[in-house]
Amino acid sequence: MENASLQNLVDFLKKTGVKITLTRLILLKTFTNNPDVHFDFNSLLSIVRKEDSNYGIATLYRNLDMLIEKNIISVNTIDNVKYYELITPQKGSIHIHLICKHCKNVEEYSGYEIIQFLNLIKDKYGFDINYGSINVYGICKKCREKAKE
Template identity: 50%
Template sequence: MDKNKNDLMSLIIKTLKANGLKITEKRQILIEVFLKSPNIHFDFDTLLEEVRKEWPHYGVATLYRNLRIFVDKGILSENIIGNKKYYELKMFNKKKIHA
């Protein structure tokens, strides 16, 4: 990971810790997916596919729970387009998707 991505990872980790949340390997994997592709707006199924490349048994409930936490803590934004929810880095991404 390059320096900029390391800095962003550190900021996200500080945000989670400041909110009393543990930094689990599964949360780190999810963060890394977004940092590897910062301009991609992921739907749930695509995110599940991506995190399972690193952790094959990453659970559906775990992903839902972590997405909700990341949205609630201002790390991710959730956008609904049609019948799908899309997620993107909120803390660092100025570019938004539009319906």
């Protein structure tokens, strides 16, 4: 195994009764080697097929569903496209996606202020928040600077 994060995920899946197949390992490596990337389905399929040219569409869907169910990855819909990302402790269970309307770049932010804000909501509505993400759309700094030129 190439890194501890990958090994930890493999160990976790084995403990929960999931068989570690080559296709699952390829997908896990893709996520652990790119922990900050938001993958759409087609880009994931392209990447995993570089490792295994026979990697099937249905296999990828099944593996993604299983990883979502095991809370290893999350799925988020942005502009009607599903994006998959590795859940990491650094991101926290709740974070904000800052999505540029021009270049479609996605930045993430998680900080104490978000938790404070959500605690206010929790107190006001009595809603126990476990996890989530918030999508915020705008124009990134690079695109604003390009527009000035």
